[in-house]
Amino acid sequence: MEMEKCFRDVEEFLAKHQGDSEEAVNLLRRLYRICQKLRDQATIDFLTGLYNRRAFEKQLELAVERARRDRSTFSLLLVDLDHFKRINDLYGHLTGDQVLRQIGQLIRSTFRKIDIPARYGGEEFAIILPGTGFEGALSAAYRLKKRIEETNFGSQERPIRVTASMGLGTYRPLEDLEAEKFLEKVDRFLYAAKNRGRNIIVYESDRAFHEEHLEGLSHEEKRALMGGVRPYDD
Amino acid sequence: MMISITSGKGGVGKTSLAVNLALAFSPEHKVLLVDADLGLANVDIMLSLMPKYTVRHVLLEGRSIREAVVDSGYGFDVLPAASGVSELAQPDSDMKEVLELGLRHLADQYDLVLFDTGAGISPVVLWFNCLAQWSLVVFTPEPTSITDAYALMKVLYRDYGQRNFLLVANQANEKEGEQYFAHLERVIGHYLGISPIYLGAVPKDLAVERSIRAQRPLLAENRETKAAKAILELAARLKDILLPQEESAAL
Numbered sequence: 001m002e003m004e005k006c007f008r009d010v011e012e013f014l015a016k017h018q019g020d021s022e023e024a025v026n027l028l029r030r031l032y033r034i035c036q037k038l039r040d041q042a043t044i045d046f047l048t049g050l051y052n053r054r055a056f057e058k059q060l061e062l063a064v065e066r067a068r069r070d071r072s073t074f075s076l077l078l079v080d081l082d083h084f085k086r087i088n089d090l091y092g093h094l095t096g097d098q099v100l101r102q103i104g105q106l107i108r109s110t111f112r113k114i115d116i117p118a119r120y121g122g123e124e125f126a127i128i129l130p131g132t133g134f135e136g137a138l139s140a141a142y143r144l145k146k147r148i149e150e151t152n153f154g155s156q157e158r159p160i161r162v163t164a165s166m167g168l169g170t171y172r173p174l175e176d177l178e179a180e181k182f183l184e185k186v187d188r189f190l191y192a193a194k195n196r197g198r199n200i201i202v203y204e205s206d207r208a209f210h211e212e213h214l215e216g217l218s219h220e221e222k223r224a225l226m227g228g229v230r231p232y233d234d
Numbered sequence: 235m236m237i238s239i240t241s242g243k244g245g246v247g248k249t250s251l252a253v254n255l256a257l258a259f260s261p262e263h264k265v266l267l268v269d270a271d272l273g274l275a276n277v278d279i280m281l282s283l284m285p286k287y288t289v290r291h292v293l294l295e296g297r298s299i300r301e302a303v304v305d306s307g308y309g310f311d312v313l314p315a316a317s318g319v320s321e322l323a324q325p326d327s328d329m330k331e332v333l334e335l336g337l338r339h340l341a342d343q344y345d346l347v348l349f350d351t352g353a354g355i356s357p358v359v360l361w362f363n364c365l366a367q368w369s370l371v372v373f374t375p376e377p378t379s380i381t382d383a384y385a386l387m388k389v390l391y392r393d394y395g396q397r398n399f400l401l402v403a404n405q406a407n408e409k410e411g412e413q414y415f416a417h418l419e420r421v422i423g424h425y426l427g428i429s430p431i432y433l434g435a436v437p438k439d440l441a442v443e444r445s446i447r448a449q450r451p452l453l454a455e456n457r458e459t460k461a462a463k464a465i466l467e468l469a470a471r472l473k474d475i476l477l478p479q480e481e482s483a484a485l
Binding site for chain 2: 066069070071072073133134168172173174175205217221222224226227228
C-alpha cells in the first residue's frame, strides 16, 4: 500500500513537471520505470502474465477479510493440469511452457475482469471470483474445463491434448474460516479430484450440485419440491 | 437476539406476520421491528405511522440510528425504512457498516429485534439474513412460494453458511402446513443436509385482510380470530425455542 502511494505521488510529480527537462526529473522517471518493472516482477508470473503465488496469497487474504466484514461471499477455483510431466517429457520444456502460456490465456478469457487469476505453482492455477456464489463459480469452472478439453495445444500434425482437475470452494462468511484454512479446504477438493481419476471438478459433496452447471435449482430439486404438492381445499 | 423474517417470494404476508409477531411479544419483551426493505418501506404504512426520520436519514444524512426509532403505538418500537429511495435498495459496504454498528448497538437495548426483509434474494436480503441468528422463512401453499423459499434457504446455506431456519406456513390450515413443511423438510434434508424447525401455520382469515386495510395490526384488533390465535401460538413456540438461548446468554 505504501508502495502504491509512493507511485501515485511520483506520477503526480512527473505530470506536473511534464515540460521540464531537468536532469533530476529524467533521472526520477528512469528510476520510476525500474521500480514499476520490479513491482510487476514481484507480483506477476513472467511466463503466463497472471498473478504469482505471492500476490495470490495476498489477494486471498483481502478477499477473506472483505467477506468477513461485509458478510459477503466469494469463490476459489484451484486448477491442476493432469499428467503435465508427460508433456514436458514427450515434447520438451519449451512446448510445456507454451502450453502453460496458452492455459493462462484461456483462463483470462474465460473469467471476468474482476476475477483474480494466478499461477499458483508449476502447473497449478488459482482463480478468486469476488462476490460469486457457488453456482456462478461452478458454471465458470465447467466452461474453463470444457475449453481446455477442446483446445489443441500442439499443431495439426502433432496435436497435444490437456485435461485439468479442479477443486472449487465457496467462502461462507458465517463459517468464518481463516484464509489459510479455506485454501486448505479447497486444496483437499483438488486432491480428491486427482485421486478420483482426474479431469473432474470436486466441491463440497452436496448431492444437489451434481447436475452439471445449472444456475439456480436443479431439475431434480424442482421435481422433488413439486412431488409433495397436492392441491388442497380449505 | 435478531431474527429475520423473509420468504424469497413477495406477497406471502411477511410484513403482516412481522408486525403481529412484534405485537405478540410485547410488552413483556422489548421488541424492535426493523423495516429491512430499506428503500421501499412497508411497516410504517401497515401501522399507519408518519415517521419524521427513517433509515434514509441515518444512512444518507448521518443522523444517529436512535433518532429514527419510533414507538409503534402498540408496545414495540419500529425502525422505519424510506419510501422509494433507490440508493438504499442496494446499500454499499460503507452504508452496511454504519447500519450494522447501529443495529448491534440497538440490539443491546432490546430482547428481540425483527428484520422484515424485502422479497427476492438480492445481496441486502441475504445480508440481513446473515446478520440475524435465525431466518424465519414464510411460505404459502403455492408451488412458486415453496420453490422460492427453498431457493432462498439453499443460497443462504450454501454460499453464506446460514443453517438456522424457522419455517411458517402462511394462508394454510394446520394440516396443509404440516404436510408442506414435512415435504420441504425432506427436500432440504436430502439436498442440503440441514434441518429446519417448524413453527406452525397461520390460516387464511378475512380478519387479516380487514386489519391490513384498516392499517391496524390484527392482534391489536381482535385476538380471538383464527389467524390471531395461530400467530399467538407461533409466538409461544418461538419463545420456547429462543428462551434456552436467552437463559444461557444471561449466565
